[in-house]
Amino acid sequence: MLAIDHVVIAAKDPSQAAEDFGQHYQVTTIQGGKHDNWGTYNYLAYFENECYIEWIGIFDEVLAEKSANPLIQQVASALRNNHEGVIQFALRTKNMDHYIEHFDAEQIAYTGPIPGSRHKPDGSTLQWRMLFPEPDIGIPFLIEWSEGKNMPQDERVLNKQHLRSIFFGVKDRELVKHIYQLDAVDGNVKLINGILHLENNEKLDFELR
Numbered sequence: 001m002l003a004i005d006h007v008v009i010a011a012k013d014p015s016q017a018a019e020d021f022g023q024h025y026q027v028t029t030i031q032g033g034k035h036d037n038w039g040t041y042n043y044l045a046y047f048e049n050e051c052y053i054e055w056i057g058i059f060d061e062v063l064a065e066k067s068a069n070p071l072i073q074q075v076a077s078a079l080r081n082n083h084e085g086v087i088q089f090a091l092r093t094k095n096m097d098h099y100i101e102h103f104d105a106e107q108i109a110y111t112g113p114i115p116g117s118r119h120k121p122d123g124s125t126l127q128w129r130m131l132f133p134e135p136d137i138g139i140p141f142l143i144e145w146s147e148g149k150n151m152p153q154d155e156r157v158l159n160k161q162h163l164r165s166i167f168f169g170v171k172d173r174e175l176v177k178h179i180y181q182l183d184a185v186d187g188n189v190k191l192i193n194g195i196l197h198l199e200n201n202e203k204l205d206f207e208l209r
Contacts, residue, residue, distance in 0.1 A: 002180065003192035004051045004166060005092035005143050006150075007206050008071065009085060010078040014055035017084070018043035021053075025208060028157050029055075033118040033126070038072045039063025042118075046152050047208075049162040049193040051092075069114055070135040086204050089140050089166055091180065091191070096131055096144040099180075103133060108179055111135045113144075126150065133179045139170070164194045164209045169201040 011017035018029035022045065032042035032054065039060030046052045056075055058064045064076045071088060078087050093099060096113060103110045112131040120126055127146040133139065152158060170176050173187060176198060182189045189196040 001192050002142075002182075003092040004049075004163060004194045004196070005090040006052045006054050007086060007163065007166065008075075008088040008090070009053060009055045010075050010087045011055045011057050011084050012079060014041065014043045014057040018045065018055045021045070021055075025161075027159050027161065027208075030152070030157050031121055033120045034059065035072075035116065035118045037063070037117075038067045038069060040072060040075060045159060046157060047159050047161055047163045049164065050149055050151060051163045051193060052150065053163065053206075068111075069116075069130070070111055070132045071130065071141065074138075086206070088138075089168070089204070089206075090130070090143040091140050091196075092149060093142050093144055094148065096129060096142060099131060099133075099142055102181065103179075106178070109134055109136075112141075122153075134175075139176055139179065140168070161208045162194070163206055165197060165207040166194065167197045167199055167203050167205045167207070169199045169203040171200075173198045173200075 022029040027045050029043055029045045032044045034041045040056055041059050043055045044052050074087050110133045113129040115129050117125055117127045129144050131142040177184055187198040
């Protein structure tokens with residue numbers, strides 16, 4: 001079963017965007033790290049239900065523009081067009097190979113798996129891989145962490161709020177349900193740590209509780 005992993009917010013200044021959000025919602029945010037291969041960096045807010053928010057920005061525009069990673073392409077495009085805000089989210093799996101087999105069997109186009117890593121402020125390296133089904137239509141991507149999930153070592157930065165719900169506007173609910181093998185009741189999908197609401201609009205948002 002899938003879980004909410006994280007929400008991606010494009011920001012020209014991730015540090016300031018995270019600080020503003022933290023003050024408004026009484027949420028602790030911290031420095032994440034740099035993605036040296038993609039020219040991006042991030043700030044993060046972790047929540048008790050094992051998911052987080054990522055504010056991502058660009059420190060090297062040349063690297064970001066050259067990246068073949070669909071997420072980095074989304075970030076670069078958003079910031080190039082002066083759009084800051086929620087642009088994407090990731091669903092966490094512990095068995096990405098199962099979805100690759102499913103996509104191949106159902107002839108669902110995908111990009112990946114794309115390996116990722118970043119250097120954390122303490123000098124350690126975090127690793128993961130990403131899978132982007134139907135990357136041209138902007139639906140969420142899958143992520144699988146080398147350590148199971150991305151959570152902070154220092155529990156003092158863990159926010160007691162839960163990132164409980166994601167509201168995703170989609171033109172074709174049935175397509176999304178088929179791609180991710182989801183069961184939905186009136187467009188609501190129960191995930192391990194929250195609810196995914198499939199809505200008939202262009203909205204992409206989340207709710208903290």
